[in-house]
Amino acid sequence: MGVTLSSVDKQTRQDLILGVISEREVGTQQELIEALKDVGVEVAQATVSRDLAELGVLKVGSRYLALPHEPGSAGIEVLPSFVLGVTPAQNIVVIHTRDGTAGAVSNVLDRVRGLRLVGTIAGQDTVMGVAPDSGAAEEVANLIADVCRARTRPAGSIE
Template identity: 35%
Template structure:
């Protein structure tokens, strides 16, 4: 739940100019996440959000850039925590995840910037990854296995 909530927070702050914790909590509640101000405060700290001057001098939350190594480890952890199974359908890799984690796991796979993966589409618990070829799908499956096992 926390990982999917974090993914939603990132989506919301990229989509809207959110100025306060209260606004963020309101947007999360509208999106189906029942959160308190304390939860939002912890999430802001966990995600290393910071405020910057936006349009008209108003403040808005943005993600504080963290070193790429730290992010890669975080994405690998998300992939490992959310992964359930995978199956190959020629050059399409279908990845099953814990319910509600597909978007976060897809973002993790995309963040690996594997040449073989053209892109991922995520639902609630299923991801479809377009891979360049059938042979390269096997390579991607092996890369994922090394992370999740």
């Protein structure tokens, strides 16, 4: 495997965690620990748990999603209040929102790491999200629906 980087600093470790979550579907802390080990970083479960909590990573359905915290910006927690419906159509995800909230929803979706969207376009009450393929569009629609059904929880907890 090469050199073990178990002594990486916190920022580097958290950047690696965000990278792993963005690049592949990870659903448990143990899977994340294994993914970090694959890149040469050995870390304890308690450390991963703390990092996930600090990074604001959410467990949505069976996978982690990360929304980097930006002061003054809406977070993923606004979706249940703003989203009225989600429909995948080929490689597009159509998201109907409350009047005037499409821009905020679009902004949130554009910032979620690990969400398989190429980008979004917002109108007044509709967001169009473009996914790389129909499978990704279906996955994104299901993840948004899970968030809106409050099937999310902070990821930094013992599993």
